[in-house]
Amino acid sequence: MSRAEAAPRVRRSHWLLSTIAGATMVFLYLPLVAVAAMSVNAARFGVAWKGFSLRWYAQLLHNQVVLQAALNTLILAAVSTAISTVLGTLLAIGLERFPWPRWMRRIVDAVVYVPVVTPDIVFAVGMLLAFEAVRQAMGGLRLGLATMIVAHVTFQISFVALVVGSRLATLGRSVEEAARDLYADTWHSLRTITLPLIAPGIVAGAMLAFTLSLDDFVISFFTSGPSSVTLPLYIYGSLRRGVSPDIHALSTIVFLVTVTLVLGLQLFTRSPKEE
Amino acid sequence: MERQYDLSGVAAPALGALASAGDAATLQLERGAAKGVVVAGERTLADDDSAGCDLAVNGVTKRFGPVTALDDVSLKVRSGEFVTLLGPSGCGKTTLLRIVAGLELADHGRVAVGGADVTRIPANRRPVNTVFQNYALFPHLNVYENIAYGLRARKFPAPEVDRRVGEVLEMLHLEEMPKRRITQLSGGQKQRVALARALVNHPDVLLLDEPMSALDAKLRAEVQLELRRLQRQLGKTFILVTHDQNEAMTVSDRIFVMREARIVQSGPPAEVYDRPANRFVAEFLGTTNLINAWRTNGTVHTELGNLVPRAHPQWEKGFLSIRPEQIIVRSAKPSSNGIRAIISEVIYRGDHLDVYVQPGNLHVRGLPRAGMKPGEQIWLELPARQLEALGE
Numbered sequence: 001m002s003r004a005e006a007a008p009r010v011r012r013s014h015w016l017l018s019t020i021a022g023a024t025m026v027f028l029y030l031p032l033v034a035v036a037a038m039s040v041n042a043a044r045f046g047v048a049w050k051g052f053s054l055r056w057y058a059q060l061l062h063n064q065v066v067l068q069a070a071l072n073t074l075i076l077a078a079v080s081t082a083i084s085t086v087l088g089t090l091l092a093i094g095l096e097r098f099p100w101p102r103w104m105r106r107i108v109d110a111v112v113y114v115p116v117v118t119p120d121i122v123f124a125v126g127m128l129l130a131f132e133a134v135r136q137a138m139g140g141l142r143l144g145l146a147t148m149i150v151a152h153v154t155f156q157i158s159f160v161a162l163v164v165g166s167r168l169a170t171l172g173r174s175v176e177e178a179a180r181d182l183y184a185d186t187w188h189s190l191r192t193i194t195l196p197l198i199a200p201g202i203v204a205g206a207m208l209a210f211t212l213s214l215d216d217f218v219i220s221f222f223t224s225g226p227s228s229v230t231l232p233l234y235i236y237g238s239l240r241r242g243v244s245p246d247i248h249a250l251s252t253i254v255f256l257v258t259v260t261l262v263l264g265l266q267l268f269t270r271s272p273k274e275e
Numbered sequence: 276m277e278r279q280y281d282l283s284g285v286a287a288p289a290l291g292a293l294a295s296a297g298d299a300a301t302l303q304l305e306r307g308a309a310k311g312v313v314v315a316g317e318r319t320l321a322d323d324d325s326a327g328c329d330l331a332v333n334g335v336t337k338r339f340g341p342v343t344a345l346d347d348v349s350l351k352v353r354s355g356e357f358v359t360l361l362g363p364s365g366c367g368k369t370t371l372l373r374i375v376a377g378l379e380l381a382d383h384g385r386v387a388v389g390g391a392d393v394t395r396i397p398a399n400r401r402p403v404n405t406v407f408q409n410y411a412l413f414p415h416l417n418v419y420e421n422i423a424y425g426l427r428a429r430k431f432p433a434p435e436v437d438r439r440v441g442e443v444l445e446m447l448h449l450e451e452m453p454k455r456r457i458t459q460l461s462g463g464q465k466q467r468v469a470l471a472r473a474l475v476n477h478p479d480v481l482l483l484d485e486p487m488s489a490l491d492a493k494l495r496a497e498v499q500l501e502l503r504r505l506q507r508q509l510g511k512t513f514i515l516v517t518h519d520q521n522e523a524m525t526v527s528d529r530i531f532v533m534r535e536a537r538i539v540q541s542g543p544p545a546e547v548y549d550r551p552a553n554r555f556v557a558e559f560l561g562t563t564n565l566i567n568a569w570r571t572n573g574t575v576h577t578e579l580g581n582l583v584p585r586a587h588p589q590w591e592k593g594f595l596s597i598r599p600e601q602i603i604v605r606s607a608k609p610s611s612n613g614i615r616a617i618i619s620e621v622i623y624r625g626d627h628l629d630v631y632v633q634p635g636n637l638h639v640r641g642l643p644r645a646g647m648k649p650g651e652q653i654w655l656e657l658p659a660r661q662l663e664a665l666g667e
Contacts, residue, residue: 177378178411180398182425182472192424196415 032255039248056249066250069234076145076220076230077213080152085206087153088160093194095161096168097176112165115158124222127151131223144225151223152213159212160205167201168194204268211261215254328389328402328479328512329354330375335384337370344370346536347384352480352529354389357506357513359523362533363559368516369408371533372482375514377401388479399428404473405482409489410465412457418468419444419453425476443471446505463494470502474509483515487522499525520560524548532556548598554665557596564602564637566595568664575664579614579635582657588664599629600640601661604647609656618651 042053060066095108115123127150135141175197179189195202217232224233231254238247330352337345344367352358360368373379375386377398385394393401404425413421419440426436444450447467452460460468466486473481483502487495503526506513517523523530524544531541532555540552551557554565568577569592575582577595584595605613616632621641628641632655639655641647 174407174409174411175413177398178405178407178413179424179428181376181378181403181405181407182476183399183428184424185399188428192428193413197413 035248035255036252038245039252041245044245056245057253059246060249060253063246065229066231066234066246069229069231072145072228073214073230073232076148076152076228077210080149080156080213081206081210083149084153084156084160084209085202088157088205088209089164089198089202091157091161092164092168093190096165097173112158112161115155116162120155120216120218123155124151124219127154127219128222142225143223143228145228147223147225148220148228148230151219152216155219156209156212159208160202163205163208164198164201167198167204171197200268204265207261207265207268211258211265214261215258330480330512330514331385331387332371332375333385333387335371335374335381335386337367337374337379337382343536345374345381348536348538349384350531350538350541352512352514354512355510356528357503357515357526358529358531359515359517359527360531360533361517361520361523361559363518366533367536368518368533369484372405372484372514372516375480376403376405376482378405402479403482404476404478405484406466406469406473406486408484408486410469410486412465412468412472414457416457417453418449418455418457418460421457421468422453422472422475424472439475440471443475446474447471462490463498466490466498470505478511480512480514483513485516485518487517487519495522496525502526524560532559534559549661551596551663551665554594554596554667557663557665561598562638563596563598564635565665566597566635566637568593568595582612582662583659584662584664585660586664588666590664590666593667594665595657596663596665597657597661599638601658602637602639603656603658604630604639604641605654605656608654612657612659612662614655614657616653616655618647618649618653621647621649 038047039056040052040054041047041049042055043050091112095105095112100108127147131141131143131147131150141147171194175193176189179193184192215232217236220230220233221236224230229237231250235247235250235254238244330350332348332350335345335348336343346367348367348371360371362368370379374381375388377393377396377400381394385392387393388402413424416424422440422443423436426439431439440453444453447470449464449467449471452464457465457468466489469486486502487498490498499522502513502515506526513526515523515526527544529541529543530547531538532547532552533539534555540547540556542550547556548560551560551563557563557565566577566579566582568575568582568588570576570588570590573587575584575588575595582595603609608615614635614637616634616637618630619633619636620631622629622631623643626643628643628647630639630641630647631637632639632653637655647653
């Protein structure tokens with residue numbers, strides 16, 4: 001068959017294909033759009049449109065419980081991200097640069113991957129058990145922001161290590177070898193070559209960790225105390241008392257912040273060659 | 276001018292072992308081992324007293340799992356010499372270079388630079404620098420900072436850094452671009468920056484790991500000549516790794532041909548080319564005609580008739596080798612080693628002809644004006660002094 005005959009066939013897409021694609025998009029985004037639309041609906045009850053209004057957003061600003069939950073969420077996300085970024089980066093450097101024997105490398109890789117694929121609920125129950133064991137052994141441990149930070153750091157480390165690790169793998173060892181050949185000891189080479197070059201990976205890992213902490217529900221639910229309610233926990237709690245429009249507003253804000261972070265993340269995870 | 280060295284941290288056992296060996300040896304060790312040291316003074320690269328240190332590799336073996344990369348390899352390089360490690364990929368040449376640089380540790384054997392044992396000294400304390408295959412420039416630093424890296428790592432005072440970097444920038448025609456980013460450079464410029472970054476440290480031995488493999492053919496030929504000139508001018512010891520036999524012939528004082536983790540032959544380019552040690556070397560360097568041969572008593576037989584090689588072979592069965600340009604075309608039967616042949620193909624190459632003849636499908640180089648045509652009958656002489664008897 002000649003090229004001239006083949007070309008139009010390839011370009012034309014089947015109507016079924018575009019329909020399925022369209023339906024998928026609707027399925028994915030309709031709930032989000034609905035929540036956003038309801039958050040600016042003036043109606044207090046029901047889903048009937050009563051005109052545009054930002055009163056639910058204004059109302060959030062006067063709700064002390066919501067503001068405290070937002071503050072808790074940010075403290076939890078910021079502190080756990082800071083700790084897990086440092087630990088995860090160190091872990092990634094150790095994994096990528098230590099001369100592991102091949103069989104051991106596979107085991108160590110698996111150890112890092114397992115927390116990523118472990119169901120949150122299993123992880124959460126495990127954390128709860130661990131805290132209980134510590135409490136029994138040493139006493140004085142109360143569930144609260146501190147235990148939530150520990151729990152979040154624990155699952156964030158793996159994500160940070162994976163993101164930073166892939167950046168390290170792309171970077172390769174040659175520039176570090178060049179630094180060593182040019183009289184740099186390990187610390188000097190780490191400070192002047194490795195860290196600056198993997199910085200985008202570290203930032204991306206930190207943003208991922210921050211995002212995960214921000215919208216985590218299951219692990220927070222198990223490890224929080226009465227005084228450490230975060231936004232996802234608050235939203236869940238309010239829903240049990242019935243859906244109210246200010247929850248839509250809150251959900252929309254959380255969604256927008258998360259999306260912004262994820263988009264920011266993509267800017268930093270491009271491979272070094274694209275930059 | 277005196278140099279001061281700080282020997283703190285330099286392999287203490289090595290020092291102890293040499294304590295009884297006299298002042299000369301200790302001096303050598305200082306020169307060889309001192310690294311990570313501020314060396315003040317207004318010496319320029321060209322009159323650096325460390326210009327040209329010799330290198331000795333003794334019985335080095337290196338295995339990577341089941342693969343033997345180097346098998347009991349020894350070599351000596353004289354100071355100020357330009358040598359090439361030549362061989363196909365996987366022959367161990369790069370591993371040998373990395374062991375000299377300190378980027379790999381040998382399983383067995385020793386490495387000495389300028390008489391000082393550096394076998395256990397880490398790369399960042401060895402008086403050698405490397406030009407890496409893909410340059411391994413630091414992409415987040417500009418040209419100046421790339422070149423200054425080794426000096427800054429050793430905490431040279433700023434004016435000294437500036438002076439030395441300026442010197443190599445000028446020497447390598449990079450004066451215009453100290454502020455350029457690495458990504459803005461062409462391949463040839465990157466290569467010169469990599470060279471400058473190594474040379475600015477005044478290494479005792481400069482190692483070059485296929486530094487021209489990323490350049491196009493024309494530029495490569497220019498850079499080869501420039502490298503040769505630079506090495507002559509500096510009088511430094513250069514060790515180049517390459518799989519390109521032309522490159523090896525162009526730049527080297529001596530070539531070490533490697534194959535399967537061993538050095539199979541070493542010598543000046545002409546010697547390795549004219550007197551290959553075996554079939555592998557003959558085929559790897561340039562083109563050659565290989566003729567199956569066997570020996571009975573004092574006579575060497577081939578399918579082209581009995582031939583007399585330069586030296587009488589030790590083998591029962593082997594090869595005779597002669598380069599295409601060494602076969603002489605005659606109009607009459609030569610007195611010895613003559614072959615009656617028919618031209619099967621003539622390829623015009625501009626400056627010469629590639630002529631293929633039967634029997635034996637021998638490859639002969641001719642002059643364009645020789646006017647040879649396919650089908651024509653000619654006499655060939657395979658001069659005994661250039662007909663080598665080779666084993667596998």
